Amino acid sequence: MQYNEPPLQEISLPVLQEAAVRLLVLREDLNHPEIAGNKWWKLKYNLALALEQSHDTLLTFGGAYSNHIVATAAVANENNLKSIGIIRGEETLPLNDALTFACSKGMRLHYVSREDYRHKTELKFIDSLREQFGNFYLIPEGGTNDAAVRGTEEWGRKISRIDFDYLCLPIGTGGTTAGILAGLDGRKCVLSISVLKGGDFLKEEVDTLTKNNFQKVYGNWQLLTSYHHGGYAKTSEPLLSFITEMKNKHNLPLDVVYTGKLLWAVLEEVRLGRFERGSTILAVHTGGLGSYRSSVNRE
Numbered sequence: 001m002q003y004n005e006p007p008l009q010e011i012s013l014p015v016l017q018e019a020a021v022r023l024l025v026l027r028e029d030l031n032h033p034e035i036a037g038n039k040w041w042k043l044k045y046n047l048a049l050a051l052e053q054s055h056d057t058l059l060t061f062g063g064a065y066s067n068h069i070v071a072t073a074a075v076a077n078e079n080n081l082k083s084i085g086i087i088r089g090e091e092t093l094p095l096n097d098a099l100t101f102a103c104s105k106g107m108r109l110h111y112v113s114r115e116d117y118r119h120k121t122e123l124k125f126i127d128s129l130r131e132q133f134g135n136f137y138l139i140p141e142g143g144t145n146d147a148a149v150r151g152t153e154e155w156g157r158k159i160s161r162i163d164f165d166y167l168c169l170p171i172g173t174g175g176t177t178a179g180i181l182a183g184l185d186g187r188k189c190v191l192s193i194s195v196l197k198g199g200d201f202l203k204e205e206v207d208t209l210t211k212n213n214f215q216k217v218y219g220n221w222q223l224l225t226s227y228h229h230g231g232y233a234k235t236s237e238p239l240l241s242f243i244t245e246m247k248n249k250h251n252l253p254l255d256v257v258y259t260g261k262l263l264w265a266v267l268e269e270v271r272l273g274r275f276e277r278g279s280t281i282l283a284v285h286t287g288g289l290g291s292y293r294s295s296v297n298r299e
C-alpha cells in the first residue's frame with residue numbers, strides 16, 4: 001500500500017499559551033488518499049495475510065457510515081481483490097456517500113437485520129456467509145483483530161520517535177490504542193477519548209488486547225468517557241461550530257465521529273489543567289475524512 005509521510009501540525013490558541021503547553025497534531029489522515037488514518041495500519045497486515053493465504057475476497061462488517069467499510073473497499077480495489085460488506089440494517093436509497101464510495105470500489109453490499117447482525121461473530125452465521133459467498137478472508141467489524149494490532153503496534157513504534165509527553169487519540173474498539181501502547185512500550189502518557197456512550201468497557205477491552213498480543217497490561221494510559229457528545233456518531237451544535245472553527249481558523253479538518261471529539265476533549269483537558277506546564281501534547285488525527293463524506297448525523 002502506498003504511504004505518504006504525515007506532517008505534524010502545531011496549533012496555536014490562547015488556552016494553550018495560558019496553560020504553557022504545546023499541541024501538535026499528527027496528520028495521519030493524510031497518509032493515503034483513500035485508506036487514510038488508523039485504518040491504513042489496521043489493514044496493513046490483514047491485507048498481507050489475505051494475499052499470503054491466496055484469498056481473492058475480503059469480507060467485513062459495519063454500519064452504513066463505517067470508515068472501516070470504506071477503507072476495506074479501497075484496499076481490496078487497490079490490490080485487485082473482491083470485497084463484500086455486510087451492512088447492519090436495511091438498505092436506504094439513495095446510498096449515502098460512504099456506501100456509494102464502497103460500491104464505486106467494487107464492494108458488494110449485503111444487508112442484514114439488526115437482529116442477525118448481532119450474530120456476526122458466531123460460527124454458524126459465518127458459515128452461512130461462506131455458503132452464500134464462497135471463501136473469503138474475514139475482517140471483523142471495526143477491523144480489530146491480531147493482525148490489526150500488529151499494524152498499530154508498528155505505528156506506535158514509529159510515533160515513539162516523535163518528541164512529546166502526552167499522546168491523545170480517539171477510541172472506538174480499542175485496536176488502535178492497544179497497538180500504540182505496545183509500540184510506545186510503557187513510555188509517555190496516553191489518553192484515549194471514547195466516542196461511544198458508556199465506553200467504560202473499553203478499558204478492559206484494551207488491556208485484554210495488549211495482554212493477548214503482547215503479554216502486557218500497560219499502566220501509562222487512561223480512558224476518558226465523558227466526551228461522546230450523546231454517543232457514537234451523535235453530535236451537538238457546539239461540537240459542529242467547534243469543527244467549523246478549527247477548519248476555518250486553524251486549517252485543521254476534523255470529522256464529527258472521532259477527531260472532532262478528540263480535539264474538543266484535548267482542549268477541555270488543557271483548560272482543566274490536566275497537562276503539566278512546559279509539556280507537549282501529541283493529538284493523533286486518525287482520519288475519517290474521506291472526500292466522499294458529507295453527511296452528518298445530528299442529535
Ligand SMILES: *Cc1c(COP(=O)(O)O)cnc(C)c1O
Nearest residue numbers: 067172173174175176286287288
Ligand atoms: C475507526 C476509527 C477510530 C477507532 O479506532 P479503534 O481502533 O476502533 O479504536 C478512530 N478514528 C477514526 C477516524 C476511525 O475511523
